Amino acid sequence: MNWQIHRRLEPIRILSFDLDDTLYANAPVMAHAEQYLVDYLADKAPALADITVAQWRELRQQVAAENAELASDMSALRRATFVQELKRRGVAQVETLADEAMAAFFVVRNQVDIEQDIHTLLGKLAEKYTLIAISNGNADIHRIGIGDYFTAAVRPGPGVRGKPFTDMFELAAEKIQLEHPRHMLHIGDHPVSDVQGALRFGAQALWYNSPFKPAEGVPAVTWLPHASIQNIQALRALL
Structure with missing residues (x-):
């Protein structure tokens, strides 16, 4: 099985995605x-x-x-x-x-090649959920060709700190008029930026143990996410 549940998942309306090393290999x-x-x-x-x-x-x-x-x-x-x-x-x-x-x-x-199975996955998920992108990096969802699946995208900027600070989650919530953080599931590869950032905001967190590891590696998971996956396509079965 390519996924595990660690904490009870509550009903989800919003899926927020990290980009680099989650939807494609960034290295x-x-x-x-x-x-x-x-x-x-x-x-x-x-x-x-x-x-x-x-x-x-x-x-x-x-x-x-x-x-x-x-x-x-x-x-x-x-x-x-x-x-x-x-x-x-x-x-x-x-x-x-x-x-x-x-x-x-x-x-x-922003010259990124997105695999067709990622396009298919995002298209299917967008039929059921509102998708947003929350990334510390500077990839542009429109330039890399996935903008049509997302309702909003948030990056750090003046007055908006990156993850694991909660600024971007708060800004995204304003953009989509999120009623409560627990209705959002954030999906990302980084145990600190993504998991801790989402949990601090009050959202649900899914850690993707991505094969696209950065050169410096990633820290250990110290905050328990709601779920973890080994393959990004496992989202279709999990959700």
């Missing part, structure tokens, strides 16, 4: 996008030509360690890392270059 997407970005920055600012993808990741981790709120907003974290390093190296027009680099990155970052 190859990011590997391509980050290398593109390194090449772009080296072309625009030769002073940065010696910084590798791995070194940019290390710099991001340093910035994230200094600011928990930035750590939950990948777009803001990436931009802040650019700005810090550009300033440190004396590059001119820091803000403009950072904005241009982020715009270029977003184009490549």
Whole structure:
């Protein structure tokens, strides 16, 4: 069996989905996008030509360690890392270059191939439930081709912290006029961002033990979700 119930599931009206490493493998997407970005920055600012993808990741981790709120907003974290390093190296027009680099990155970052079985799954679920996307990443549901299945999508931004803070869940609830958090089931691959974030909000949580593990791995599950699945297609049987 590809799913387990850990706590009693209450009636569900809303399904909220994480995106990266839940609906598709994000590692190859990011590997391509980050290398593109390194090449772009080296072309625009030769002073940065010696910084590798791995070194940019290390710099991001340093910035994230200094600011928990930035750590939950990948777009803001990436931009802040650019700005810090550009300033440190004396590059001119820091803000403009950072904005241009982020715009270029977003184009490549959203070049995601969604498997047909995911399209089929989302289409079936959308017939019964209201679907929303709640992701700490910067994938755009319309650019990656799944926007038609979702009623709303929420990402971190000014005044809106990423998961496991509850800000995005609260914003999503406003968008869809959610009567009570318990009517929502959040589905995601991360035991902290997704499971703890949903439970803190008062929603039900489903942990997807995704095969698409990020390079740094994932932490252990320490908060008990309502259910867990080993295969995303198990949602059809579970729900």
